[in-house]
Amino acid sequence: MQYRSTRNTSPIASNGLLGFEDTVRAGLAADGGLYVPTEVPTIFNYAENAEEWSNLEYCQVAFRIFRKFIPAHEINDAELLAIVEKSYTAFDDEKVTPVVKMVRILELWHGPTFAFKDVALQFLGNLFDFFLSRPQPADSQSERTTRIAVLGATSGDTGGAAIYGLRGKRNVDVFIMHPKNRISPVQEQQMTSVLDPNVHNIAVDGATFDDCQEIVKVLMGNPEFKKKYSLAAVNSINWARILAQTTYYFVAYLAVMKELGLEGEKDVSKLPRLNFAVPTGNFGDILAAYYAKKMGLPIGDLIIATNNNDILHRFIQTGIYEKPTSPTTNPSDAVRITHSPAMDILVSSNFERVLWHFAHEHYDRDAVAASIAVRGWMDSLKIDGRFEAPEGVWRRARETFRSHTVCDADTVAAIGKWFGKTGYVLDPHTAVGVVSAEREIETLVAREIDPEKVYSVVLATASPGKFPEAVFEAVPVGLKYEEFAPEPLVRQAGLPKRMITVTVVGNDRQKAVDDVRRVLEATLGL
Ligand SMILES: *Cc1c(COP(=O)(O)O)cnc(C)c1O
Numbered sequence: 001m002q003y004r005s006t007r008n009t010s011p012i013a014s015n016g017l018l019g020f021e022d023t024v025r026a027g028l029a030a031d032g033g034l035y036v037p038t039e040v041p042t043i044f045n046y047a048e049n050a051e052e053w054s055n056l057e058y059c060q061v062a063f064r065i066f067r068k069f070i071p072a073h074e075i076n077d078a079e080l081l082a083i084v085e086k087s088y089t090a091f092d093d094e095k096v097t098p099v100v101k102m103v104r105i106l107e108l109w110h111g112p113t114f115a116f117k118d119v120a121l122q123f124l125g126n127l128f129d130f131f132l133s134r135p136q137p138a139d140s141q142s143e144r145t146t147r148i149a150v151l152g153a154t155s156g157d158t159g160g161a162a163i164y165g166l167r168g169k170r171n172v173d174v175f176i177m178h179p180k181n182r183i184s185p186v187q188e189q190q191m192t193s194v195l196d197p198n199v200h201n202i203a204v205d206g207a208t209f210d211d212c213q214e215i216v217k218v219l220m221g222n223p224e225f226k227k228k229y230s231l232a233a234v235n236s237i238n239w240a241r242i243l244a245q246t247t248y249y250f251v252a253y254l255a256v257m258k259e260l261g262l263e264g265e266k267d268v269s270k271l272p273r274l275n276f277a278v279p280t281g282n283f284g285d286i287l288a289a290y291y292a293k294k295m296g297l298p299i300g301d302l303i304i305a306t307n308n309n310d311i312l313h314r315f316i317q318t319g320i321y322e323k324p325t326s327p328t329t330n331p332s333d334a335v336r337i338t339h340s341p342a343m344d345i346l347v348s349s350n351f352e353r354v355l356w357h358f359a360h361e362h363y364d365r366d367a368v369a370a371s372i373a374v375r376g377w378m379d380s381l382k383i384d385g386r387f388e389a390p391e392g393v394w395r396r397a398r399e400t401f402r403s404h405t406v407c408d409a410d411t412v413a414a415i416g417k418w419f420g421k422t423g424y425v426l427d428p429h430t431a432v433g434v435v436s437a438e439r440e441i442e443t444l445v446a447r448e449i450d451p452e453k454v455y456s457v458v459l460a461t462a463s464p465g466k467f468p469e470a471v472f473e474a475v476p477v478g479l480k481y482e483e484f485a486p487e488p489l490v491r492q493a494g495l496p497k498r499m500i501t502v503t504v505v506g507n508d509r510q511k512a513v514d515d516v517r518r519v520l521e522a523t524l525g526l
Pocket of ligand 1: 283
């Protein structure tokens with residue numbers, strides 16, 4: 001198994017192909033593309049495997065999937081199993097990602113920061129730990145370092161999950177910037193109360209999330225600085241994060257079929273249609289579902305659930321991928337602020353991967369032709385703010401994904417309605433997924449699909465305790481925070497915090513960049 005960049009246009013077949021470790025260490029490819037497995041192996045056949053797999057624990061399913069994507073000479077069986085098991089011990093549910101029966105909500109938020117990103121970042125943290133702690137083989141072709149500094153910016157969930165995934169790791173320092181006083185109080189408290197010496201929160205006063213992101217870009221874009229401090233990124237385009245997220249689709253699919261007594265069914269056409277509705281921002285979570293389906297899991301529809309930042313929904317409708325225009329001269333003002341902030345994005349970075357796979361099929365499995373096409377589209381996106389996909393690529397997208405866009409009012413209404421009906425409290429991101437799944441059910445008859453034979457699973461991407469503002473808007477009386485928030489979130493309120501503050505004065509971003517650079521230099525002391 002090797003990985004290639006979506007923008008690798010080299011005609012020489014072996015050029016730029018990487019193994020798993022180098023793919024994970026690289027994150028983004030040097031040519032600006034994302035790494036994809038050139039061929040996705042079929043690893044699952046329902047008639048042959050379902051009965052056995054549905055009796056496996058979460059870690060065993062993860063192991064079987066990951067094994068096919070990580071060559072044994074890079075990580076052997078015992079090592080891989082140990083990394084997987086270590087990654088899911090910090091989850092407070094023994095099933096790791098339980099499907100809640102009554103409403104078929106797939107709860108992905110039982111990890112240490114109570115958002116689904118823990119499923120991937122706990123694993124990525126342990127992978128880094130493993131790669132950095134072991135001696136590198138003498139014939140290693142790349143310049144792999146044994147210490148890294150992870151640098152990132154966050155508007156909330158990612159930074160927290162990265163910090164909890166990397167805290168206490170011996171060979172990693174983690175620097176996470178957030179815009180001071182502009183992330184939710186729950187998230188700020190969660191990140192800054194981690195006091196491990198390798199964790200460095202940087203609050204940037206007077207900055208927005210995009211300013212923080214820009215500081216990361218400037219520092220990462222300086223090759224000397226990047227090399228000197230072995231800077232690494234753990235953002236959602238890292239391949240190991242996508243791989244980690246495939247597991248719960250298998251686990252949830254098998255759990256529902258088992259609940260229906262169908263784990264032994266040999267005739268796949270007799271299985272009900274099982275759809276997944278996925279609250280979507282950067283397209284990492286639903287991309288993992290696409291890969292799981294490619295691996296052989298007979299998933300029904302994949303439903304992209306977006307808030308008013310609906311670039312993906314518009315693409316599925318029109319075949320045109322177009323950034324919204326900004327009302328001001330600052331492009332980031334085009335982002336709509338919603339009740340589901342983890343999905344407030346302009347473009348969905350991981351969409352490039354699925355575009356590559358569609359282009360790969362469209363251009364007769366010619367990897368170079370696919371990369372030339374992707375490169376062209378990404379260039380147009382940068383220059384013109386849009387591109388139009390060829391009909392064959394758009395058709396594949398339409399056949400693979402359904403999509404819905406859900407406004408704040410409908411999100412809040414869904415939280416209120418579900419609480420009233422079932423007593424279950426949805427977080428606002430999950431509520432966007434629930435509304436999308438409900439709307440999808442309404443389309444079934446017109447598509448000549450029997451609604452009786454359709455089951456929907458909505459991915460719950462965060463605990464409602466992380467986003468109480470929307471919950472209280474939906475249920476203004478009679479519900480206390482302690483009643484729906486996990487205990488550690490309730491308890492964290494008074495804990496001591498530690499952060500370094502840097503200040504952006506006026507538009508002087510260069511000073512902020514220099515200040516952050518000095519924080520790294522002072523901390524790492526090189
Ligand atoms: C990150 C996040 C999402 C969006 O996931 P993507 O993989 O970026 O599409 C949705 N909900 C929550 C709570 C998140 O933290």
